[in-house]
Amino acid sequence: MRLGDPECDQLIRVHLYHDGELAPDEARQVEAHVRGCPACTAELAKLREISAVFAGAAAGNEPILGDAAMSRIEAKLVAGGRIYPVLRLARVITAMAACVLLAASLLLWQQQAKANTASSSAQSQGVRVVAIKDIDASPASTHPTEIQLAQWIVRNLEAEQP
Amino acid sequence: MNDQVLVEQLRRSDPAAYRELLDRYGQGLFGTAYSMLGNRADAEDALQETLLAACRQIGSFQGRSSLRTWLTSILMNQSARLRRSRAVRKMAPVDESMGASDSGGRGSGGGDVRMDVMASLETLSPEHKEIVVLRELRGHSYDEIAQILGVPRGTVESRLFRARQQLKARLIEYAPHGGAK
Numbered sequence: 178m179r180l181g182d183p184e185c186d187q188l189i190r191v192h193l194y195h196d197g198e199l200a201p202d203e204a205r206q207v208e209a210h211v212r213g214c215p216a217c218t219a220e221l222a223k224l225r226e227i228s229a230v231f232a233g234a235a236a237g238n239e240p241i242l243g244d245a246a247m248s249r250i251e252a253k254l255v256a257g258g259r260i261y262p263v264l265r266l267a268r269v270i271t272a273m274a275a276c277v278l279l280a281a282s283l284l285l286w287q288q289q290a291k292a293n294t295a296s297s298s299a300q301s302q303g304v305r306v307v308a309i310k311d312i313d314a315s316p317a318s319t320h321p322t323e324i325q326l327a328q329w330i331v332r333n334l335e336a337e338q339p
Numbered sequence: 340m341n342d343q344v345l346v347e348q349l350r351r352s353d354p355a356a357y358r359e360l361l362d363r364y365g366q367g368l369f370g371t372a373y374s375m376l377g378n379r380a381d382a383e384d385a386l387q388e389t390l391l392a393a394c395r396q397i398g399s400f401q402g403r404s405s406l407r408t409w410l411t412s413i414l415m416n417q418s419a420r421l422r423r424s425r426a427v428r429k430m431a432p433v434d435e436s437m438g439a440s441d442s443g444g445r446g447s448g449g450g451d452v453r454m455d456v457m458a459s460l461e462t463l464s465p466e467h468k469e470i471v472v473l474r475e476l477r478g479h480s481y482d483e484i485a486q487i488l489g490v491p492r493g494t495v496e497s498r499l500f501r502a503r504q505q506l507k508a509r510l511i512e513y514a515p516h517g518g519a520k
Contacts, residue, residue: 231475234456254357
């Protein structure tokens with residue numbers, strides 16, 4: 178892989194070699210290459226110096242987490258530990274409630290779907306529900322012309338009968 | 340007690356496990372957080388939030404990575420969140436906060452080198468800084484860094500390469516024997 182360095186396209190492998198990230202065979206190949214490549218030789222030297230600076234900075238200078246801080250954090254963890262079982266239980270209960278709600282919703286939806294299917298089936302078969310009203314009992318609810326028409330039909334039917 | 344036993348105890352919310360977790364990983368995680376954030380107060384906050392989150396989510400830890408790698412992954416996320424949400428104190432207060440630490444602080448001598456290294460890290464982008472901290476200061480392998488940051492190994496290789504190219508010019512004057520040219 179070449180990452181913009183004009184001198185050698187093996188530089189990134191030199192980094193992998195420096196970090197001990199190559200298999201033994203690959204490491205030997207890089208060692209052989211570095212011996213004959215001034216750019217990679219210089220790169221390896223720089224990498225070693227950078228790592229030495231970091232190692233020097235880290236050695237003996239690690240900021241120490243004091244006892245007081247340790248105790249504070251431990252107390253927080255213990256307090257949290259008392260809550261976690263409750264939280265886990267609450268999570269389980271919430272999940273169960275959600276399942277029950279989902280199941281009930283599905284059941285209701287299925288029943289509604291069945292009812293709708295039955296209704297549309299009845300309509301498609303041409304079944305009508307006719308409310309027969311006593312015309313004389315509620316004359317006001319029926320239009321006068323309809324009453325007259327009905328009476329005319331009845332009279333004609335009676336006249337046709339022998 | 341190995342990590343697997345520790346994880347089981349944490350899942351049972353065993354109080355002894357919290358102390359063990361702190362003893363085993365607290366110092367290392369604190370060092371990483373300090374390198375990322377540059378001051379003790381924020382580093383302690385990041386460590387505390389990391390361990391609380393880890394104990395809360397311990398049920399989701401499946402052991403695909405080591406416990407240390409998993410904790411470091413949480414720590415890096417917490418550090419990034421803290422860095423975004425706060426105006427992180429710069430280098431001058433670092434000296435004061437380290438000196439005022441509770442029984443802690445740094446060892447004698449070599450403090451200037453650390454300051455220089457920290458100053459050079461601060462000049463890097465957050466992505467480059469975290470990868471240099473994980474590799475050079477904490478000694479994680481490329482595969483571990485890839486797991487911690489959730490990026491492919493190739494990204495670790497190229498990102499570390501570029502970060503070092505930037506560091507070369509800034510750090511070389513502090514290198515032993517006057518540095519390489």
